Amino acid sequence: MKQPDYTLYMVTDMPSVYKKGFLESIEAAVAGGVSIVQYRTDGGTKRELYENGMAVRDLLKRLGVPLIINDHVDLALALDADGVHIGQGDLPAPVVRRLIGKDKLLGLSTSNREQVLAVDKTVVDYIGIGPVFPTQSKRNAPPAIGAADLAALVALAPVPNVAIGGITVETAPAIYATGVTGIAIVSALSYANDIQAAAKALREGGIKK
């Protein structure tokens, strides 16, 4: 797959978090400027993830926005998603690449210099770098990096990269200013009263940079 637009990368929270409905919230986020969506699949049985995931896939296909599946390579294959995002504790990236074939996107979470330098750009399409700030949405996350060290990691990254972890409308401009390809957002979208407006405000932090 050709590289997508990573500018504003939505990572979904538990569906129950979205007060105005899960699919409705994703659609509002896309209307506000989200350019790619990761269906993060913490909690629930795999059957539930699959059934919800089919609905997310069909929605995003209609909207023309790529769908990335978190962690579960089998779920990504079952849904024929556009890609999969793995962490350092998941199957090795070359193994995942073999399973998904050459046309799907492969993202990898990184949180320090060693992990960024170890990225093989012939295998991995993009990396997440984070957490930038302390985050509540992911348990057992590594220590926060901060905006200054983020810029150093971005400069080393051999592939497109998205910063993740506690980024808000207020901090988005400083994060975009580090040179990241995009910002990945969980809570600042999922807990927003107006998700479309939040997405627009987050993205404007990039446009204004």
Added chain:
Amino acid sequence: MKQPDYTLYMVTDMPSVYKKGFLESIEAAVAGGVSIVQYRTDGGTKRELYENGMAVRDLLKRLGVPLIINDHVDLALALDADGVHIGQGDLPAPVVRRLIGKDKLLGLSTSNREQVLAVDKTVVDYIGIGPVFPTQSKRNAPPAIGAADLAALVALAPVPNVAIGGITVETAPAIYATGVTGIAIVSALSYANDIQAAAKALREGGIKK
């Protein structure tokens, strides 16, 4: 894949449970008569499961015993295991069949008449039926079936079937007597002082039937 010998089906416990080593215990179980092994993958990162799984796969390949992976279709594909075993809450069986291709074994857990009757023998190679007795090794297990109701389910099963759940050396003969294809064992092997002797005693319950 042609149907394997399901007579004595070992389901592995957490590697740390095996006092004499994980691989050593599997090898002893096979020496005692285990005919197929499911690498049950509760706990640990997927990377750890993959790394331990490669060692189990290589051991079983050398011993000529099939390896089944629990739940994780991606791990089964990554390890090129002989099959995968899924539960009712996992990806639908036809989806898993599509992902694994026609040559790998597909097992499905069932625990009642409706689930047994719903099995599509063109998709599923074998079923687990259980828990026969109350079990400590699986959280959130359905209520125990008992040996009498097990026999009724076995009679309905359209594919080879293994009984699972709390089966011991003492109860194995009665379970084999229900007509099951095999018995699946977790604790009566993993907590045995002499795993090879326990496997032999379990299997003799089948030979004597």
